[in-house]
Amino acid sequence: MAKILIVEDDKSINDLIAMNLSIIGYECEKAFDGNAAAEMIKNSRYDLILLDIMLPGISGIDLLKQNTCENTKVILITAKGGLNDKLEAFNLGAFDYIVKPFEMLELIARVKVALKNFDVNENIIIKDVEIRLREHKVLKSGQEVDLTILEYNLLETLVINRNIALSREKLLEVVWGYDFEGDTRTVDVHIMKLRKKLGFDDVIKTVYKMGYRLEVSQ
Amino acid sequence: MKIKYKLILITVLFFIVTINIVAGIAINQYNSLFIQREIKTAKNEMNFIMNSIENYAKDLQARGGIYNKDTLISIIEIYKKYYISQDISLDYSDDNMENNVFIDTEEGNIIIQSIFSEPFESISLVFKKSFQDIYDLQKNWNSFFIKIYLLLSIILAIVLMLIISRLFKPLDNLIHKTDEIIIENSNERIPIIDNDEVGELSTKFNIMLDLLNENMETIKESSIQKQWLLDNLTHEMRTPLTSIQGFSEYLMRANASEEDKLVALTHINEEANRLKQLGDKMFALMTLKKESLNIVKLNSYEVFNTIRRIEFQRLKEMNIDLKVNIQADYFYGDEQLILVLLTNLVDNSINASKYNSRIEVDIYSKDDKNIIKVSDEGQGIDSKDLSNIFQPFYKADKNRSAIYRGAGLGLSLCKKIVELHDGSIEVESQKDIGTTIYVSLKSI
Numbered sequence: 001m002a003k004i005l006i007v008e009d010d011k012s013i014n015d016l017i018a019m020n021l022s023i024i025g026y027e028c029e030k031a032f033d034g035n036a037a038a039e040m041i042k043n044s045r046y047d048l049i050l051l052d053i054m055l056p057g058i059s060g061i062d063l064l065k066q067n068t069c070e071n072t073k074v075i076l077i078t079a080k081g082g083l084n085d086k087l088e089a090f091n092l093g094a095f096d097y098i099v100k101p102f103e104m105l106e107l108i109a110r111v112k113v114a115l116k117n118f119d120v121n122e123n124i125i126i127k128d129v130e131i132r133l134r135e136h137k138v139l140k141s142g143q144e145v146d147l148t149i150l151e152y153n154l155l156e157t158l159v160i161n162r163n164i165a166l167s168r169e170k171l172l173e174v175v176w177g178y179d180f181e182g183d184t185r186t187v188d189v190h191i192m193k194l195r196k197k198l199g200f201d202d203v204i205k206t207v208y209k210m211g212y213r214l215e216v217s218q
Numbered sequence: 219m220k221i222k223y224k225l226i227l228i229t230v231l232f233f234i235v236t237i238n239i240v241a242g243i244a245i246n247q248y249n250s251l252f253i254q255r256e257i258k259t260a261k262n263e264m265n266f267i268m269n270s271i272e273n274y275a276k277d278l279q280a281r282g283g284i285y286n287k288d289t290l291i292s293i294i295e296i297y298k299k300y301y302i303s304q305d306i307s308l309d310y311s312d313d314n315m316e317n318n319v320f321i322d323t324e325e326g327n328i329i330i331q332s333i334f335s336e337p338f339e340s341i342s343l344v345f346k347k348s349f350q351d352i353y354d355l356q357k358n359w360n361s362f363f364i365k366i367y368l369l370l371s372i373i374l375a376i377v378l379m380l381i382i383s384r385l386f387k388p389l390d391n392l393i394h395k396t397d398e399i400i401i402e403n404s405n406e407r408i409p410i411i412d413n414d415e416v417g418e419l420s421t422k423f424n425i426m427l428d429l430l431n432e433n434m435e436t437i438k439e440s441s442i443q444k445q446w447l448l449d450n451l452t453h454e455m456r457t458p459l460t461s462i463q464g465f466s467e468y469l470m471r472a473n474a475s476e477e478d479k480l481v482a483l484t485h486i487n488e489e490a491n492r493l494k495q496l497g498d499k500m501f502a503l504m505t506l507k508k509e510s511l512n513i514v515k516l517n518s519y520e521v522f523n524t525i526r527r528i529e530f531q532r533l534k535e536m537n538i539d540l541k542v543n544i545q546a547d548y549f550y551g552d553e554q555l556i557l558v559l560l561t562n563l564v565d566n567s568i569n570a571s572k573y574n575s576r577i578e579v580d581i582y583s584k585d586d587k588n589i590i591k592v593s594d595e596g597q598g599i600d601s602k603d604l605s606n607i608f609q610p611f612y613k614a615d616k617n618r619s620a621i622y623r624g625a626g627l628g629l630s631l632c633k634k635i636v637e638l639h640d641g642s643i644e645v646e647s648q649k650d651i652g653t654t655i656y657v658s659l660k661s662i
Contacts, residue, residue, distance in 0.1 A: 010457050010461070012457075012458075012461040012465075012485045012488065012489055013457065013460060013461055013464075015481060015485060016460075016461055016464040016465055016468070016485070019468060019472075019474070019478055019481065019482065020464070020468060020472070023468075023472050023473065023474060023478075079453065079456060079457075100456060100457065100460050101456055101459055101460030101463055101464075102460065102464075103463075103464075103467065104464060104467045104468060104471065163472055163473040163474075164471045164472055164473070165470065165471040165472070165473075166471075205473075207471075210470055210471060213471070213473055215473045
């Protein structure tokens with residue numbers, strides 16, 4: 001599983017990011033100032049660094065300038081959406097940026113994009129089901145399960161955002177696309193089929209008023 | 219209509235009316251005198267003619283002629299013929315009207331009727347003389363007069379126009395200049411040419427412009443200040459809001475453990491508190507008014523015991539020794555605000571202090587002031603930041619502030635409170651040695 005370093009001086013924001021990323025299966029470490037971050041980067045390897053620009057000690061921009069984060073993808077966290085800051089960040093080699101305040105799903109989506117190559121190599125095993133993301137293949141007790149493209153995409157979305165409830169609307173938007181004009185019942189029907197085919201009745205949970213959540217123990 | 223045109227019109231009208239009345243009276247007077255004289259002449263002439271006729275008749279009688287009415291009439295006829303050449307018409311009448319004078323204004327005649335003496339008292343002589351020529355003269359005179367005063371009026375209007383225009387020139391200049399200043403929004407002032415009313419007005423106008431500019435500056439400054447406050451406030455609200463929003467979303471969506479749920483809830487609670495404090499301080503800063511102050515005599519021991527109670531937990535956590543030296547038993551202030559002030563100051567000191575250090579608070583009298591001194595052995599403030607620390611949202615040490623997460627309103631609020639008490643607040647600080655704050659309050 002990918003390892004992420006969160007460098008953010010505000011404890012609550014740091015916790016927030018860490019908790020959100022942990023729940024979908026990432027391993028998170030926290031740093032609250034630039035110096036600590038530099039130290040941690042030196043001592044261990046991370047697959048992604050989420051870096052606040054305004055930091056006590058060494059600032060986020062300085063950390064980038066000093067090439068401390070070389071070889072690691074960096075997503076900058078900024079409070080202001082100033083163009084200059086963003087451009088400088090990209091010039092210094094940041095992979096992406098996210099502006100505070102951000103939504104949880106946006107954060108996850110950006111992290112997912114940054115870690116795409118890494119994640120794809122992963123095979124996710126839930127109960128007796130193995131999901132091979134790279135091959136778009138699902139095996140149940142070693143036997144390949146026959147899923148339609150939509151069913152597979154739905155499963156993949158739920159797996160990527162595991163442990164997080166996704167609304168029917170969100171799922172429609174992600175899996176079926178913006179243009180799709182069907183109603184949310186379509187989602188319910190596909191969820192039912194997935195549950196049946198994979199024996200996921202207690203894995204894909206219906207969350208009251210929120211939507212569906214694929215639950216995996218952390 | 220502009221005042222100058224009004225002035226010209228009124229003056230010319232007044233002139234015409236006055237001249238008209240005066241001239242009318244004069245001409246009338248002159249005419250009536252003229253007619254009086256004409257009547258007198260006519261009367262004399264008539265008397266002469268009557269006497270002649272009577273004498274003629276008496277002569278005839280004396281020479282043995284017939285002396286009767288017909289004789290008289292024939293004599294009158296003779297005279298009549300003769301006087302026609304002199305524009306006098308004579309006639310006789312049977313009405314015995316004595317000395318009657320008519321003036322026939324339509325035809326321009328004077329008519330006089332008079333009775334002959336005895337024995338011809340039944341016959342009267344009617345004398346008629348034209349004064350048409352005088353009438354014509356008068357008419358000519360009148361039309362001449364009208365021409366003259368029309369001409370005079372025009373001349374008067376022109377002269378008045380010139381004079382008034384000249385007089386009004388500074389006023390026009392003033393208007394013109396004012397227009398320029400309004401349109402170009404320039405900082406120019408109106409040149410003062412004369413010391414007359416317009417000059418005075420210009421001076422006043424300049425003073426007004428100065429005042430206006432000054433006020434504009436103040437308004438601009440305060441609006442910039444307000445904008446800045448608002449920007450900062452928005453910025454300060456963003457982090458707690460992100461946190462609250464994020465954690466609540468987490469709670470709604472995530473399949474979280476009970477432990478994680480508690481962490482999220484704690485954060486939400488803390489951030490909500492932070493927002494509340496920010497709001498309270500901001501509200502206090504914006505709305506605290508001198509009128510709402512309730513200044514009373516405060517017991518120093520009680521006040522500082524309260525402060526100690528409020529700060530107890532934090533002092534204990536940091537193992538800080540809060541030493542209070544009371545040399546003035548009483549001081550004056552609004553109890554609530556003084557508590558806010560002192561808590562803020564002690565809070566700041568604790569934030570700046572190292573573990574296991576000391577904070578000293580002194581209260582004493584000096585001259586007619588009560589001085590409260592709060593000093594710590596903390597990290598101190600950079601000299602470049604010292605002048606700014608009372609500014610709202612100013613954070614001298616970004617590292618520390620981030621950890622203690624104040625919005626940077628504490629000292630602004632302290633300053634405001636002290637100012638409302640007509641006191642002063644000063645700061646002395648040395649980097650890494652410590653900071654001392656002096657609050658000086660009036661001791662009524």
